[in-house]
Amino acid sequence: MSVTAAKGFRAAGVAAGIKPGALDIAVLVADQPVTTTAVFTQNQAAAAPVILSRESVLRSASKRGIVINSGCANAGTGTRGLANGRTMTETLANEIGCEPGDVLVCSTGAIGPQLPMELVVPGIESAASQLGASVESAARAATAILTTDSEPKQAVLESGGWVVGGMSKGAGMVRPNMATMLAFITTDAIVEQGFLQDVVRAAVDASFNSLNIDGCESTNDTVVVMASGASGVAPDPIRFARAVEEVCRDLTSRMARDAEGASRVVTIDVTGAPDDAQARAVGRTVADSALVRSSFYGGDVNWGRILGALGTSSVTIDPESVVIGYQGVVVFNGGMRASYEETALLESIETGDFAITIDLNIGSGAAHIITTDLTPEYVVFNGERS
Amino acid sequence: MSVTAAKGFRAAGVAAGIKPGALDIAVLVADQPVTTTAVFTQNQAAAAPVILSRESVLRSASKRGIVINSGCANAGTGTRGLANGRTMTETLANEIGCEPGDVLVCSTGAIGPQLPMELVVPGIESAASQLGASVESAARAATAILTTDSEPKQAVLESGGWVVGGMSKGAGMVRPNMATMLAFITTDAIVEQGFLQDVVRAAVDASFNSLNIDGCESTNDTVVVMASGASGVAPDPIRFARAVEEVCRDLTSRMARDAEGASRVVTIDVTGAPDDAQARAVGRTVADSALVRSSFYGGDVNWGRILGALGTSSVTIDPESVVIGYQGVVVFNGGMRASYEETALLESIETGDFAITIDLNIGSGAAHIITTDLTPEYVVFNGERS
Numbered sequence: 035m036s037v038t039a040a041k042g043f044r045a046a047g048v049a050a051g052i053k054p055g056a057l058d059i060a061v062l063v064a065d066q067p068v069t070t071t072a073v074f075t076q077n078q079a080a081a082a083p084v085i086l087s088r089e090s091v092l093r094s095a096s097k098r099g100i101v102i103n104s105g106c107a108n109a110g111t112g113t114r115g116l117a118n119g120r121t122m123t124e125t126l127a128n129e130i131g132c133e134p135g136d137v138l139v140c141s142t143g144a145i146g147p148q149l150p151m152e153l154v155v156p157g158i159e160s161a162a163s164q165l166g167a168s169v170e171s172a173a174r175a176a177t178a179i180l181t182t183d184s185e186p187k188q189a190v191l192e193s194g195g196w197v198v199g200g201m202s203k204g205a206g207m208v209r210p211n212m213a214t215m216l217a218f219i220t221t222d223a224i225v226e227q228g229f230l231q232d233v234v235r236a237a238v239d240a241s242f243n244s245l246n247i248d249g250c251e252s253t254n255d256t257v258v259v260m261a262s263g264a265s266g267v268a269p270d271p272i273r274f275a276r277a278v279e280e281v282c283r284d285l286t287s288r289m290a291r292d293a294e295g296a297s298r299v300v301t302i303d304v305t306g307a308p309d310d311a312q313a314r315a316v317g318r319t320v321a322d323s324a325l326v327r328s329s330f331y332g333g334d335v336n337w338g339r340i341l342g343a344l345g346t347s348s349v350t351i352d353p354e355s356v357v358i359g360y361q362g363v364v365v366f367n368g369g370m371r372a373s374y375e376e377t378a379l380l381e382s383i384e385t386g387d388f389a390i391t392i393d394l395n396i397g398s399g400a401a402h403i404i405t406t407d408l409t410p411e412y413v414v415f416n417g418e419r420s
Numbered sequence: 421m422s423v424t425a426a427k428g429f430r431a432a433g434v435a436a437g438i439k440p441g442a443l444d445i446a447v448l449v450a451d452q453p454v455t456t457t458a459v460f461t462q463n464q465a466a467a468a469p470v471i472l473s474r475e476s477v478l479r480s481a482s483k484r485g486i487v488i489n490s491g492c493a494n495a496g497t498g499t500r501g502l503a504n505g506r507t508m509t510e511t512l513a514n515e516i517g518c519e520p521g522d523v524l525v526c527s528t529g530a531i532g533p534q535l536p537m538e539l540v541v542p543g544i545e546s547a548a549s550q551l552g553a554s555v556e557s558a559a560r561a562a563t564a565i566l567t568t569d570s571e572p573k574q575a576v577l578e579s580g581g582w583v584v585g586g587m588s589k590g591a592g593m594v595r596p597n598m599a600t601m602l603a604f605i606t607t608d609a610i611v612e613q614g615f616l617q618d619v620v621r622a623a624v625d626a627s628f629n630s631l632n633i634d635g636c637e638s639t640n641d642t643v644v645v646m647a648s649g650a651s652g653v654a655p656d657p658i659r660f661a662r663a664v665e666e667v668c669r670d671l672t673s674r675m676a677r678d679a680e681g682a683s684r685v686v687t688i689d690v691t692g693a694p695d696d697a698q699a700r701a702v703g704r705t706v707a708d709s710a711l712v713r714s715s716f717y718g719g720d721v722n723w724g725r726i727l728g729a730l731g732t733s734s735v736t737i738d739p740e741s742v743v744i745g746y747q748g749v750v751v752f753n754g755g756m757r758a759s760y761e762e763t764a765l766l767e768s769i770e771t772g773d774f775a776i777t778i779d780l781n782i783g784s785g786a787a788h789i790i791t792t793d794l795t796p797e798y799v800v801f802n803g804e805r806s
Contacts, residue, residue, distance in 0.1 A: 079731030079739040110727050112740070112756035145724025146757050253728050324710060324794070325802055332803030338531025341496050342639050345465030353465040354498070369498035371532050407803075408710070410796030416711055417718030417793075 036188035037062055038172040039199035040222035042262030044165040047174030050157025052105035052143075052150060057178035059157040062218055063099040063130050063165055068262045070097040071231045072138070073238050075255035081109030082119040083139040084254060090123075090138055095227045098136040100218060100258055101126040101158055102179050104203070106149050108141040109253040118149045125155050129162035140216050140256050142181050142203060176201035179216055182415075183292055189284035191277050196223035196265040198277045202285040204255075214252035215242060217285055222265035223274055233275045234259045241282035244314075245290055246321040246405045290404045295412030299387045300330050300405050307399035312349045316394065317403035319347040327408035333383045335376065337366040340392065355395040361388055421555040422562055422574035423448055425585035426608035428648030430551040433564030436543025438491035438529075438536060443564035445543040448604055449485040449516050449551055454648045456483040457617045458524070459624050461641035467495030467531075468505040470640060473524040476509075481613045484522040486604060486644055487512040487544055488565050490589070492535050494527040495639040504535045511541050515548030526602050526642050528567050528589060562587035565602055568801075569678055575670035577663050581653040582609035584663045588671040590641075600638035601628060603671055608651035609660055619661045620645045627668035630700075631676055632707040632791045676790050681798030685773045686716050686791050693785035698735045702780065703789035705733040713794035719769045721762065723752040726778065741781040747774055 038045050045062045052058040072091045074084050090097075101122050108115045123137040130137075141149070165171070176186035180203045190199040204215025225233075238257055259278070269277075290299045302320055307313035320326055323343040329336035337358045344351055358366040361382050363374050382388070424431050431448045438444040458477045460470050476483075487508050494501045509523040516523075527535070551557070562572035566589045576585040590601025611619075624643055645664070655663075676685045688706055693699035706712055709729040715722035723744045730737055744752040747768050749760050768774070 077728065077731035078733070078737050079727045079742075107724070110724055110739070110752065110756060112754060114756065145728060146752075148756075253731060324798075328799050328802035331799055334803070338493070338496055341465045342463065342531060345463035345639060347464070351464050353496070356465075366496065366532075370496055370500065370534075408799050410799045412710075413714050413717055413794050413796045413799060416714035417716075417720070 035169040035172045036176055036190055036199045036201045037218055037220045038167040039190045040197045040220040040262060040264070042066065042068065042222055042264030043220045043260070044167050045171050045175035046161040046164040046166065047178030048157055048161045048164065051153040052103060057174060058103055058105045059154065059161050060102045060175040060178035061099060061126060061158065061161040061165065062175060064097070064260055064262055066262070067096040067098050067136060068260045069225060069227045069230055070095055070258065070260045071227065071234050072259070073234060073257045075252060077253045079109065079253050081107050081141060081254045082111055082115035083108055083141045084256060085116065086119045086123065087138040087140065087256065090135055093135060096136070097138060097260065098132040099126055099130055100138045100140065102140040102216065103149070103154060104142050104179055104181050106141060106143040106147055107145045107254050108149050109145040111148055114148055118151055121151060122154060122158060125158040126162060129159055138258060140254070142179065142214065142216055142254050145253060172201070179203045185292065187285050187288040187292070189281045191281050193269060193273060193277055195267040196269050197221060198281045200281045200285055202289060204289045215255050215289065217242065217257040219259040219278065219281060221261045222263065223261060224263040224266070224268040225261045225274065229271065230259065230261055233278050236275065237279040237282040240279055241286040244402055244404050245286050246318055246403055286404065290406060293406045295409045295415050296406030297409050298330055298407045300390060300407065302390045302392065302403040302405065303400070304392045304394070304403070305400045306394040306396055307349065308397040309399040310401055311399070313399040313401035314403070316344065316347050316349050316392065317401045319343055320392065321403050321405040324408055327405065330407035331409050333380070333385065335360050335365055335379055335383065340390070341366060344392070351394055352396070357393040357395065359391040421558045422576055422585045422587045423604055423606045424553040424558040425576045426583045426606040426648060426650070428452065428454065428608055428650030429606045429646070430553050431557050431561035432547040432550040432552065433560030434543055434547045434550065437539040438489060443560060444489055444491045445540065445547050446488045446561040446564035447485060447512060447544065447547040447551065448561060450483070450646055450648055452648070453482040453484050453522060454646045455611060455613045455616055456481055456644065456646045457613065457620050458645070459620060459643045461638060463639045465495065465639050467493050467527060467640045468497055468501035469494055469525040469527045470642060471502065472505045472509065473526065473642065476521055476524055479521060482522070483524060483646065484518040485512055485516055486524045486526065488526040488602065489535070489540060490528050490565055490567050492527060492529040492533055493531045493640050494535050495531040497534055500534055504537055507537060508540060508544060511544040512548060515545055524644060526640070528565065528600065528602055528640055531639060558587070565589045571678065573671050573674040573678070575667045577667050579655065579659060579663055582651040582655050583607060584667045586667045586671055588675060590675045601641050601675065603628065603643040603668070605645040605664065605667060607647045608649065609647060610649040610652070610654040611647040611660065615657065616645060616647055619664050622661065623665040623668045626665050627672040630788055630790050631672050632704055632789055672790065676792060679792045681795045681801050682792030683795050684716055684793045686793065687775045688778065688789040688791065689775070690778045690780070690789070691786045692780040692782055693735065694783040695785040696787055697785070699785040699787035700789070702730065702733050702735050702778065703787045705729055706778065707789050707791040710794055713791065716793035717795050719766070719771065721746050721751055721765055721769065726776070727752060730778070737780055738782070743779040743781065745777040
């Protein structure tokens with residue numbers, strides 16, 4: 035039941051008509067003002083809702099609700115877009131009896147069009163009137179935030195008297211810094227704001243920011259985490275941090291599996307980098323390569339393309355020291371092809387997911403990257419006129 | 421007749437058996453030691469021939485010949501690869517009567533396999549015995565360097581008593597820093613070495629380095645320019661620089677048109693950047709985006725994705741100041757969609773090449789980027805097991 039599993043939260047999803055015949059406005063509301071933290075896209079062309087919510091979180095870490103629409107990103111919409119975003123927060127604030135500054139706003143969909151406010155405002159009002167804590171309410175909210183996703187993404191984890199739950203959307207265009215993804219996580223644990231912020235930063239790095247589908251960072255990405263404290267339990271900090279990370283990882287895995295047109299999920303584990311940040315940079319360079327990802331599609335053991343991609347990294351590498359493995363089998367070592375049984379290895383990656391390891395043998399930095407293959411279907415899908 | 425149009429050069433291409441049934445070894449030889457300059461890939465996993473030729477050019481700018489094979493990149497081949505590359509230069513040096521240090525070596529093809537030297541050595545000997553200055557000899561050399569190209573790429577420009585000619589290969593994987601491309605240019609003009617180097621750097625920047633097909637920089641890219649002085653004419657410097665640039669642009673255009681699986685060539689002109697380098701960085705970020713290039717495939721006017729890609733650039737932009745145009749029609753201005761007639765514009769890019777302009781309105785830096793669409797054919801082609 036995701037975002038309503040934690041005590042003190044209600045949600046709703048309605049069809050406002052932005053996307054014909056589909057749920058397209060979600061609201062998530064806390065019974066009281068709750069401790070809230072958020073992470074936003076670093077895209078310089080940030081959408082209006084990102085600009086507004088970023089400012090709102092900076093002003094105060096206490097929030098009552100979030101209003102989210104799908105079907106229109108409200109990005110590339112200038113001052114009118116900002117005004118429309120403000121109207122969205124005002125509408126929900128009016129409905130639930132709080133200040134607009136207590137409400138965050140998120141949008142996802144195509145960049146460019148203005149929001150049809152004549153549909154959005156009544157949609158928010160209708161959603162606010164249907165708020166509930168049931169499994170159905172949470173599922174409707176999780177459905178209303180989807181764009182090209184094929185199914186809602188929800189996760190929940192119960193621990194000693196407290197709960198962490200979440201919903202997310204995002205398929206394709208997903209990348210470091212959470213491109214074109216939204217995630218909303220709630221907990222009823224008692225958590226101090228500064229600690230919550232640290233936990234969320236670390237969890238996002240270990241989950242959403244490890245996902246690299248097509249190297250495009252979106253204008254709208256947002257992760258919001260709200261902690262109501264309604265369970266009355268102050269959890270063990272490490273246990274709480276692990277729970278948030280686990281929920282984020284669960285949602286990330288669902289997003290990878292649902293990426294537009296992808297037929298396989300491929301993990302890239304980089305080790306032996308000078309530090310973790312450089313390990314991640316190396317892994318992203320490999321996962322960004324259209325040539326490498328085409329070879330994933332074909333089920334090819336193509337360490338040559340991985341080596342070629344490594345060579346373009348901003349991180350200094352020594353090709354002679356690099357060790358590349360597929361499915362645990364070393365295929366490149368000492369500057370050249372390793373001795374391995376090719377037929378068996380190719381058979382093992384004929385279909386399905388597989389794992390690549392890259393050891394730079396320089397230091398002790400490591401990173402885990404999740405990506406998918408690049409498929410003809412991806413190109414056809416994303417080539418369609420918007 | 422490309423590389424043999426200039427006086428003082430002979431060429432040959434033979435089928436050594438590296439690629440079954442196709443020409444796969446080319447030699448280009450000057451009658452005397454000639455002034456030579458070269459530009460190499462910046463990939464850290466540079467192939468053995470790049471390592472050897474880079475060292476050779478640093479030691480001396482006077483060369484007699486170049487030996488080139490296709491069908492095997494001699495990359496990711498360790499110390500054995502270096503030894504094999506040295507054997508290639510020694511073999512040609514023996515045949516034409518010079519030192520191995522007077523010969524450069526280039527390879528192109530798949531990364532990983534070792535060169536079949538039992539075929540390569542007799543192939544070089546055979547090529548050296550067939551050297552000629554005819555159109556046919558040049559065409560055979562231009563064919564022997566090809567990999568996935570569908571046709572040889574040659575260009576020639578005659579001016580007041582002197583000639584610049586060239587051949588190149590490269591389709592797909594082409595990117596800034598000339599990924600997976602080889603180009604060989606000869607001239608019989610009298611040119612001083614330092615000036616030649618400056619001219620070539622500028623010409624490569626304005627041509628090969630403007631081409632951005634799939635963001636992958638290869639392990640083997642090399643441009644070599646040789647000036648024999650055999651015309652006896654010392655040309656006007658500006659006219660000479662223009663001629664070299666024109667030949668490089670001609671070859672670049674042929675490469676773009678022949679890119680693997682591409683159905684359209686799209687030019688991106690960036691203006692108003694802080695400087696030219698930042699204009700180029702911005703253009704490359706846009707041309708690197710799989711989402712943007714998928715929209716080219718679909719013939720979509722999708723300025724939203726261009727804006728999204730701009731926002732991820734390392735160059736600081738102001739979305740409110742950005743003006744984006746398709747085919748000269750402004751579609752984004754003042755932070756939002758411009759007013760334009762969409763149907764007519766979409767019709768104009770339904771099929772065929774088109775042009776995009778991006779004005780950042782910050783400074784006076786400009787760059788011209790040539791790219792192609794991303795197509796399902798590209799993915800299928802590059803997904804095949806090697």
